[in-house]
Amino acid sequence: MIQEKLKEYFSVVFEEDLIQEIIEVGTYKKVKENELLLDLGDKFDKIPLMLNGAIKISREDDNGDEIVLYFLERGDTCTITFGSGLTSSKSKVRGVAEKDSEVVFIPIHKLEEWLVKYKSWRNFVIDSYNIRLSEMLEAIDTLAFMKMDQRLYKYLTDKVKIMRDSTLNTTHQKIAQDLNTSRVVVSRLLKQLENEGKIKLHRNKIEVLEF
Amino acid sequence: MIQEKLKEYFSVVFEEDLIQEIIEVGTYKKVKENELLLDLGDKFDKIPLMLNGAIKISREDDNGDEIVLYFLERGDTCTITFGSGLTSSKSKVRGVAEKDSEVVFIPIHKLEEWLVKYKSWRNFVIDSYNIRLSEMLEAIDTLAFMKMDQRLYKYLTDKVKIMRDSTLNTTHQKIAQDLNTSRVVVSRLLKQLENEGKIKLHRNKIEVLEF
DNA sequence: TCTTTTGTGTAACAAAAGTTACATCTATAA
């Protein structure tokens, strides 16, 4: 089961031998929607490799304020966990499943071993870091250069892409949490987006019309 | 000259053989204060390794708006350049010397070669990425959770640490650029910080009293 | 059914940040 999925998704990326090793040492895990997958601050001795689904990665500060960083999809890994020992910061990185997802955990000591052994693993690790860095840059751009209305619309369209569904099942309150603002602000700006014809509002549901 | 400095700064980190290779293939460069070291968007076939000095890394968007991400110091490298081919984004990452600095450039194709060959290089690359990621997280925290007065004070104290000098030679206008706000806002908040006894203002100069 | 919880809409106000305008002041060049 896990073997088949690993082969199906990663045979293009990884050498046969490496896939075999992943099957041997990896731990398979199913994560239900809204379940907490990882919580840093915790020490992390394994790294997650996404088989399918979607994980929302967010940052939380001491006051419980939160901000969404990006989403993980099939084939992604969460490189931030590699260095969880280093960051002495109080803030946390959290990963919560946005839909039912499947993940393989790989013991962290294999990371270096495989760097020597497999070219495909070297590429994968370097690429993962680069993708993560550029996603962090995108988050920084969003925070630094966009107003809340633009941030909100970006959030909605990003989520539509990840969920592969133009109708989002969510509430204004939850969106406000993800953007670190208040429910009233979100309601106000959503109504504005609706008036501009970009979305359609329902209870517990938002249709995104253009994206 | 470059040999001595490399040995002096990196003999603790790198194996003897690796330092020898760096000396052979690296290109040494002096960068004067305010000089542009790197500008991404440009393709980058070499990665910088800091010998000494300080480089300000900032993000610039299409409109020319800018935001400072972090500073590089001795021993740092700029992992963002590794993946410069990937990021198709229009925005740019820039590196400008904050003081006279010395840098060794390493051809990017050596990166993978050395990953296989040297354990110290593997650690260095992974550590660099992790440090960079956590610095990006800090930038995100600052943008997401702090008001402008706090961001300004953090900027001043961070810069004092990097410059190893509690008196900063700068202008309100330059600070405003680094924080992506306006000169008037900076002047207003600086005056407020002065009234709180945290800094002392002079023409072209700011003394940071506590940090 | 009636009650309670949850989600949404909106007004009124407060705080933070951005903008425009102008007055000084200082260093430097002509």
Next chain:
DNA sequence: TTATAGATGTAACTTTTGTTACACAAAAGA
């Protein structure tokens, strides 16, 4: 010396965002 450019201080105003308060509607539960 005088003129000019750059730097700072500050008032007045606008826009954006955050807060408080309350009305109402839909869903869930008793």
